[in-house]
Amino acid sequence: MSNTIVANDLLKRYGDVNAVDGVSLTVEAGEFFGILGPNGAGKTTTLEIIEGLRQADGGEISVLGHSPWPRNPALLPRIGVQLQASAFFERLTAREQLRTFGSLYGVPGRKADAMLETVGLGDKADTQVEKLSGGQAQRLSIACALVHEPELVFLDEPTAALDPQARRNLWDVLRAINTDGRTIVLTTHYMDEAEILCDRVAIMDRGRILRSGAPAALVRDLDAAARVSVSSGTLSVDEARALPGADEVTDDQILLTISTQDAPNVVRALAERGALDGVQIKGSTLEDVFLGLTGREYRA
Numbered sequence: 001m002s003n004t005i006v007a008n009d010l011l012k013r014y015g016d017v018n019a020v021d022g023v024s025l026t027v028e029a030g031e032f033f034g035i036l037g038p039n040g041a042g043k044t045t046t047l048e049i050i051e052g053l054r055q056a057d058g059g060e061i062s063v064l065g066h067s068p069w070p071r072n073p074a075l076l077p078r079i080g081v082q083l084q085a086s087a088f089f090e091r092l093t094a095r096e097q098l099r100t101f102g103s104l105y106g107v108p109g110r111k112a113d114a115m116l117e118t119v120g121l122g123d124k125a126d127t128q129v130e131k132l133s134g135g136q137a138q139r140l141s142i143a144c145a146l147v148h149e150p151e152l153v154f155l156d157e158p159t160a161a162l163d164p165q166a167r168r169n170l171w172d173v174l175r176a177i178n179t180d181g182r183t184i185v186l187t188t189h190y191m192d193e194a195e196i197l198c199d200r201v202a203i204m205d206r207g208r209i210l211r212s213g214a215p216a217a218l219v220r221d222l223d224a225a226a227r228v229s230v231s232s233g234t235l236s237v238d239e240a241r242a243l244p245g246a247d248e249v250t251d252d253q254i255l256l257t258i259s260t261q262d263a264p265n266v267v268r269a270l271a272e273r274g275a276l277d278g279v280q281i282k283g284s285t286l287e288d289v290f291l292g293l294t295g296r297e298y299r300a
């Protein structure tokens with residue numbers, strides 16, 4: 001596989017803030033790559049540097065074999081950019097909006113209309129952009145980033161502020177675009193989104209990439225505890241602590257939760273005591289990886 005993006009030691013400072021503080025990453029052709037981190041981590045600034053919208057204070061960056069800065073017209077037809085705040089032409093319908101965007105790249109109208117179908121907005125073609133819901137507007141802005149069929153797509157928090165159903169619908173659209181052979185780079189502060197969509201993620205915090213890799217590999221490397229919960233009152237905290245394989249035990253009056261490196265053993269012991277009421281087993285997630293890396297709970 002060839003590298004679509006290679007970034008080396010990127011730096012960006014705003015006054016006292018090291019917004020991007022030595023970021024290095026590579027993205028391969030066809031990958032779905034996520035930059036994941038809490039608000040203010042530096043995700044947008046990193047993305048803007050890669051897109052060629054912002055000049056880095058230091059470091060090297062190559063996108064599709066070119067330098068994106070100073071603004072590189074050769075790159076523009078090959079990349080699609082969806083920004084956090086999308087601006088539409090006023091009072092155009094969804095179809096007119098997308099056709100207008102497409103025409104900037106010489107895309108025929110019928111191709112633009114087909115893209116409207118791809119993002120699930122076929123039935124909103126004649127609706128003015130001001131009258132679209134948040135999720136529909138988000139999908140239209142993604143369609144605008146895709147209409148010229150770029151090989152590399154950047155999406156900055158594409159599902160922020162969407163309800164759970166709209167997020168899932170958009171995930172389906174993004175997966176289809178990636179399966180189509182396009183490279184996608186997405187920023188998100190949703191751990192579950194990164195875990196579900198991305199081939200690889202870079203976990204970012206305070207301007208730095210703490211770890212990158214496939215979500216499952218990051219979780220596996222953490223070697224973190226699983227959590228086995230039963231309904232509170234099923235057994236006492238002391239009884240739970242005495243179970244083979246139990247590490248820490250907490251009881252919040254709703255659930256009694258046992259952390260363990262050996263969930264099967266704990267569940268077996270609970271079963272032998274007939275104490276499986278309301279049992280739930282949770283493995284570790286990227287949230288645990290973040291906690292392990294920073295010592296802080298993840299707060300999006």
Ligand SMILES: Nc1ncnc2c1ncn2[C@@H]1O[C@H](COP(=O)(O)OP(=O)(O)OP(=O)(O)O)[C@@H](O)[C@H]1O
Binds near residue numbers: 018038041045
């Ligand atoms: N134009 C700017 N001028 C000054 N400071 C900025 C500017 N843009 C970003 N920052 C600061 O740089 C840091 C990183 O911001 P950035 O927007 O890249 O983070 P982010 O991870 O994308 O956050 P969010 O998820 O909230 O969008 C923050 O502390 C932010 O306040």
